[in-house]
Amino acid sequence: MNALKTKPNFFEDVYEVVKLIPKGRVTSYGAIAEYLGSKGSSRMVGWAMNQAHGLPDVPAHRVVNRNGLLTGKQHFGSPTLMQELLEQEGIIIKNDQIINFESVIWLPVKEL
DNA sequence: GACATGACGGCAG
DNA sequence: CCTGCCGCCATGT
Numbered sequence: 408m409n410a411l412k413t414k415p416n417f418f419e420d421v422y423e424v425v426k427l428i429p430k431g432r433v434t435s436y437g438a439i440a441e442y443l444g445s446k447g448s449s450r451m452v453g454w455a456m457n458q459a460h461g462l463p464d465v466p467a468h469r470v471v472n473r474n475g476l477l478t479g480k481q482h483f484g485s486p487t488l489m490q491e492l493l494e495q496e497g498i499i500i501k502n503d504q505i506i507n508f509e510s511v512i513w514l515p516v517k518e519l
Numbered sequence: 520g521a522c523a524t525g526a527c528g529g530c531a532g
Numbered sequence: 533c534c535t536g537c538c539g540c541c542a543t544g545t
Contacts, residue, residue, distance in 0.1 A: 479526030
């Protein structure tokens, strides 16, 4: 009950989009926020990912900031886990930054 | 109910 | 080129 309690659906949308990210591709917080219609609220996406920490079907390691920088790597429990995971998918990372980022970026608002 | 924080983004200096 | 500030919406205290 209590359907008037804000909109947890916002997180569900974020999880769904993140789960739809193709292997070897990444997306940005702003891109997801824009897809959700709340362009500019990239912070909410970051918060959603924080809650997604306990979801095994949410590849948060495929979500980076607008600079292609692994800003959230610190939240994976290991400072190199995120980079290793992305490299396993064919993504090259240098100095915590994704190489050819514009070539691996995946925009839900555009692809979907 | 108000204040402070947050895995960001854009703009100004 | 680099640094700093504001805006965005929701959560936690």
